[in-house]
Amino acid sequence: MLVPKLFTCIKDYTKEQFAKDFIAGIIVAVIALPLSIALAIASGVSPEKGLYTAIIGGFIVSFLGGSRVQIGGPTGAFIIIVYGIIEKYGITGLTVATVMAGAILIIMGLCKFGKALKYIPYPITTGFTCGIAISIFSTQIKDFLGLKITSVPSEFIAKWESYINHLNTVNYETLFIGALALVIIVLWPKINKKIPGTLIALIITTIITIAFKLNVETIGSRYGDIPAVLPKIAVHDININMIKELIPPSMTIAVLAAIESLLSAVVADGMIGGNHRSNMELVAQGFANVFSGLFGGIPVTGAIARTAANIKNGGRTPITGIVHAVVLLLIMMLFMPYVKLLPMTSLAAILIVVSYNMGDWKVFKNLRKAPKSDAIIFLTTFLLTILLDLVVAIGIGVVLASFLFMKRMADYGEVKCLSDKDKDCSRLINTTDFPDKISFYEIQGPFFFAAANKFAKVTKGMKENHEVLIIKMSKVPAMDATGYHELETLYDICKNQQRDLIILEAKEQPFHVLQSYGFVDRLGSENFCNNIEEAIERTNYLLDSKFRTNVA
Numbered sequence: 001m002l003v004p005k006l007f008t009c010i011k012d013y014t015k016e017q018f019a020k021d022f023i024a025g026i027i028v029a030v031i032a033l034p035l036s037i038a039l040a041i042a043s044g045v046s047p048e049k050g051l052y053t054a055i056i057g058g059f060i061v062s063f064l065g066g067s068r069v070q071i072g073g074p075t076g077a078f079i080i081i082v083y084g085i086i087e088k089y090g091i092t093g094l095t096v097a098t099v100m101a102g103a104i105l106i107i108m109g110l111c112k113f114g115k116a117l118k119y120i121p122y123p124i125t126t127g128f129t130c131g132i133a134i135s136i137f138s139t140q141i142k143d144f145l146g147l148k149i150t151s152v153p154s155e156f157i158a159k160w161e162s163y164i165n166h167l168n169t170v171n172y173e174t175l176f177i178g179a180l181a182l183v184i185i186v187l188w189p190k191i192n193k194k195i196p197g198t199l200i201a202l203i204i205t206t207i208i209t210i211a212f213k214l215n216v217e218t219i220g221s222r223y224g225d226i227p228a229v230l231p232k233i234a235v236h237d238i239n240i241n242m243i244k245e246l247i248p249p250s251m252t253i254a255v256l257a258a259i260e261s262l263l264s265a266v267v268a269d270g271m272i273g274g275n276h277r278s279n280m281e282l283v284a285q286g287f288a289n290v291f292s293g294l295f296g297g298i299p300v301t302g303a304i305a306r307t308a309a310n311i312k313n314g315g316r317t318p319i320t321g322i323v324h325a326v327v328l329l330l331i332m333m334l335f336m337p338y339v340k341l342l343p344m345t346s347l348a349a350i351l352i353v354v355s356y357n358m359g360d361w362k363v364f365k366n367l368r369k370a371p372k373s374d375a376i377i378f379l380t381t382f383l384l385t386i387l388l389d390l391v392v393a394i395g396i397g398v399v400l401a402s403f404l405f406m407k408r409m410a411d412y413g414e415v416k417c418l419s420d421k422d423k424d425c426s427r428l429i430n431t432t433d434f435p436d437k438i439s440f441y442e443i444q445g446p447f448f449f450a451a452a453n454k455f456a457k458v459t460k461g462m463k464e465n466h467e468v469l470i471i472k473m474s475k476v477p478a479m480d481a482t483g484y485h486e487l488e489t490l491y492d493i494c495k496n497q498q499r500d501l502i503i504l505e506a507k508e509q510p511f512h513v514l515q516s517y518g519f520v521d522r523l524g525s526e527n528f529c530n531n532i533e534e535a536i537e538r539t540n541y542l543l544d545s546k547f548r549t550n551v552a
Helices: 005-012 013-042 046-065 076-110 122-140 143-145 157-163 173-191 197-210 219-223 240-245 247-272 278-294 302-310 319-339 344-358 372-387 389-410 423-431 454-462 481-497 508-516 519-523 532-551
Strands: 414-417 438-444 468-475 500-504
Touching: 005 046, 013 046, 013 076, 013 302, 013 319, 013 344, 046 278, 046 319, 076 122, 076 143, 076 240, 076 247, 076 278, 076 344, 076 389, 122 143, 122 157, 122 247, 122 344, 122 372, 122 389, 143 157, 143 173, 143 344, 157 372, 173 197, 173 344, 197 344, 219 344, 240 247, 247 278, 247 302, 247 389, 302 319, 372 389, 423 438, 423 532, 468 532, 481 500, 481 508, 481 519, 500 532, 508 519
Parallel strands: 438 468, 468 500
Antiparallel strands: 414 438
């Protein structure tokens, strides 16, 4: 259903709910302010671009979204990939990739891919999420310790080698402010859960830095003055080669945005007892990314932490997200000159906490209990995300998961010869005069290319005097083209050896495949039996006919 939730909610909107939404929107904006700035800096762009993203993207996500309470904006999931794009292609490349990702998301929503994304295996999502968390943590060490490093390597191992080699350059004043910010963020919720600890940490550490004139790098000392207005739509010089090269990272941004936003929407549904519209949410995320990119922002998605804060503070309609975007715009216009006073180490402390909260660390504890295939997928995705690239990690993770799933399904599948211990086989043997002329086999599990080789035992198991072959398919939920080919090959063998083939209890999907290929007409619909009684009757008819022919 491609109708924004806002249009549904507004029909029975009340003043009482507006008051709750308005207050929740202000609180969420206060939470989003330091996070948006910190996430922008960590992504390799200037601080105001994080606010552009939260304002423009957040407004569109709420206005067009399929969730009542989703809050959109920049998140930690994109830091590593955005940083990599900027490093190679600059701001122009980031704009192109973000807009392309938005277009992909819109297409995904229009094609109703919303529910399909839930089939991405849990080990892959947790693997790259934990990998991203470690990568984010690694990017913050320089600013947190105040290390004097001219250029930090982008590779994980080289980055840590550089940190270790420059430990003698630690700025202890910077370390003190960063540690203080970290302690405040962690402990503040025990004092007050309404006001975000990140904001309190920034205010206190900024005041101390200014009051004591500490030698601590700030946003202003690194970036200079920060614009206090929204930019105009940026037009960049792009070429077809850049577009081609940016397709893989654009796909990764789109998939990440889709997974994170729909996961956030599902969590929100559980908290309010709602039901989001997944395809509309993808379309909204797509438009949010398109306009965020055009206005100089970074990728947008649903933010789980901000969405949860919205719900806990009484927000129940998309009006909250719209208020949050408007409040952020006002803050940017009125207080942006003060943002340049914020210590870089305090922002690093915020992202260290963000990275910790991102990871599902209990997965490592449960690895021994998990199936080996899931553990392999998780560790592969996790390590590739850290050591190589997020695009590579997701691609290889999905391929590996697919192969392991197919192997698992193939192992589950079985082709066995039924004996008189089987109920159906016993009834057949006891109701025919020619029990020694019958082969009775059963296929179990999905009959697809990974399991088709097991079907060869049917032809090898048939004896020369067997004149009727019965294949029971009641436990075959699905069949693909390779499964059909194996069955067709068996039919040709039976035909050449003048044997009759009967298919027993074929389910809807396999029967539809066989019908589509014309196999039902070739074999004859009379040789497709719905139950054992029909199979007994058909077997006796075929054997009696052959007996009369041989006697004549």
